[in-house]
Amino acid sequence: MGASPIFARRSIRKFTKQKVPKNLINEMINAARMAPSAKNRQPWRFIVLGGEHKTEFERRMEYGLLREETEPILPRSRFGLPDAKNTLKIIREAPLLIVIENSNGKSPFDLIDCDDRVTEICDSLSIGAAVQNMLLTAESLGLGTLWIANTCFAYAELTEFLKINGQLIGAVATGYADEAPPPRSRKSVEEITEYRI
Numbered sequence: 001m002g003a004s005p006i007f008a009r010r011s012i013r014k015f016t017k018q019k020v021p022k023n024l025i026n027e028m029i030n031a032a033r034m035a036p037s038a039k040n041r042q043p044w045r046f047i048v049l050g051g052e053h054k055t056e057f058e059r060r061m062e063y064g065l066l067r068e069e070t071e072p073i074l075p076r077s078r079f080g081l082p083d084a085k086n087t088l089k090i091i092r093e094a095p096l097l098i099v100i101e102n103s104n105g106k107s108p109f110d111l112i113d114c115d116d117r118v119t120e121i122c123d124s125l126s127i128g129a130a131v132q133n134m135l136l137t138a139e140s141l142g143l144g145t146l147w148i149a150n151t152c153f154a155y156a157e158l159t160e161f162l163k164i165n166g167q168l169i170g171a172v173a174t175g176y177a178d179e180a181p182p183p184r185s186r187k188s189v190e191e192i193t194e195y196r197i
């Protein structure tokens with residue numbers, strides 16, 4: 001059981017400088033697209049950033065985090081800014097960033113009705129399944145990953161740069177791990193399960 005990528009995977013926050021071969025990136029994305037999706041909508045889209053493209057992403061994210069300190073768009077999430085700054089540092093060190101878009105989605109700053117919310121929940125779940133496929137495939141290919149949602153603090157800055165028309169979901173920092181963290185705590189099976197059998 002311990003050998004399964006499900007149990008071996010950890011969020012990696014330190015990467016070596018070694019580049020990720022393109023065929024391995026393709027394997028990750030190939031696994032992502034095999035995920036189930038609501039009504040088989042396959043609402044995922046991925047933008048792979050390296051080199052100067054990743055550097056520009058970092059600039060935009062830094063700008064957004066600074067702007068968020070003085071003109072917050074997410075005032076009640078302010079407590080998350082130090083963690084977001086740390087995430088930006090990790091992105092800078094990672095050789096590759098895979099941006100995740102919900103091609104069917106709208107900006108989280110737009111108001112939506114209940115129908116659209118149900119659709120959005122289903123699309124978000126489908127994308128979550130695709131991202132987990134990516135992470136587990138990366139693990140089995142010897143790569144480390146960090147799933148990132150702290151992009152939300154720089155939403156406008158990043159979507160403008162990325163030319164995203166749908167919804168920016170987040171990103172996956174990818175590279176070769178330069179750390180081997182222990183498993184993070186998990187709730188027990190008993191704690192999360194109610195048997196009515």
Ligand SMILES: Cc1cc2nc3c(=O)[nH]c(=O)nc-3n(C[C@H](O)[C@H](O)[C@H](O)COP(=O)(O)O)c2cc1C
Nearest residue numbers: 009010011012087146147148149150151170183184
């Ligand atoms: C949707 C989602 C968003 C996340 N966003 C971030 C992030 O922006 N920065 C970060 O350092 N970790 C982020 N994480 C990683 C979690 O902190 C991590 O998965 C959790 O602490 C459990 O650790 P593990 O992945 O090593 O088991 C995110 C994870 C998920 C699933």
